[in-house]
Amino acid sequence: MKKFKNSSLFAIIILIAGALSISSCKKDSTADNTPSINFVGGNGFISTDTQVDSGSVIMVGINAAANANTGTKLVDCKVTLTVNNITKQIKDSTINISNFSYEFVGTVNWKGAGRLVISVTDKDGESNEVAVNITSVKVSTLTKYSSLQMGGSTSSFGSYLDADAGVVYKLADLSNTT
8 A cells, every 4th residue: 555655656756846947938039020922913913823915014022121130131122034944133133222112114025924923032032022924915816808809820819928018919020029
């Protein structure tokens, strides 16, 4: 019985010591120290993945700010565009401010998917970025001409079509133009 009391007392002491050590642990701090960056939304701005016609002019804007906890100023803004696994740096600005806005305006002159990434870095080396996928869709314009009569090279109708103007020419008409 005495042995049972000692082992019970020992077990209770171990439980109390374990409970005290667990309750005295502090939770590790996991504060986010990265700068904030957000897309500008609204009229004419692209802020989500989208498809546009090839040749379209696009606008993408951001607002960035120093981290609210640290207040560390922003020192760099980079803009990159990746198309067909080729990355082109569009902007690399050195700045030294707490708040920053930037608008990218460009023409979609690629075929397929492109990814525009805008990143900001603060003085402590903390960075954050936003990205948007922009897919270019080829625009085909088809012109329909009605009642165009064409014949062979010796026909009185003519046999050569200026598809841009919708005009049929005879061989003799073409030799007179330079």
